[in-house]
Amino acid sequence: MEKEFTTTSPDETIVKGRAFIDALSIGDVVCLEGELGAGKTHFVKGMAEGFGIDGNEVSSPTFTLINEYYGDKTLYHFDCYRMESPREALEIGAEEYFYGEGVTVIEWPERILELIPPHAIWISIEAPDKNTRKFVIRKRDF
Structure with missing residues (x-):
């Protein structure tokens, strides 16, 4: 399964995130891959809005690691950018969130891949230019 779409503004990215939640259920885990500034947090803002959460409350949890x-529906938002090892994620109870009573979204999931x-669900985001973002949604085969 693979689906692609492109956005041309942060607002459009938020709209796509809002629509994306229609396909999600409690217990789903969404992994967002992309460079700094690719639009990961804007997409999460849209997801939050789709769950009835004020998108203005959403920020990248780079220093807190997890925002709830x-x-x-409950949205667990991880940012693993500063994690040195998967052990750090285990120490903060990551697996409890992954199998918890909400939807989990993870920025920089490659840092805790195992x-x-x-x-x-994996979403890769590329930024071919200043405004354009290309999203590819897929299940990842390991």
Whole structure:
């Protein structure tokens, strides 16, 4: 399964994130791959809005590692950018979130690859120019 789409503004990325949640259920894990500034957090803002959470509350949890947002569904937002090893994720209870009562979205998932559940949905984001973002959604085969 693979699906692609392109956005041309942060607002459009948010709209796509909002629509994306229609395909999600409690217990789903979404992994976002992309360079700094690729649009990962804008996409998460849209996901949050889709769950009835104020998108303005969403920020990249680079220094806190995990943000929890409560709306129609709970959204667990991880940022693994500063993690040195998967052990750090285990120490903060990552696996409890992955199999918890919400939807988990992970920025920089490659830093904790061995902990990612096999059912995770992977979204790679490329920025071919200043405004354009290309998204590829897939299940990853390990």
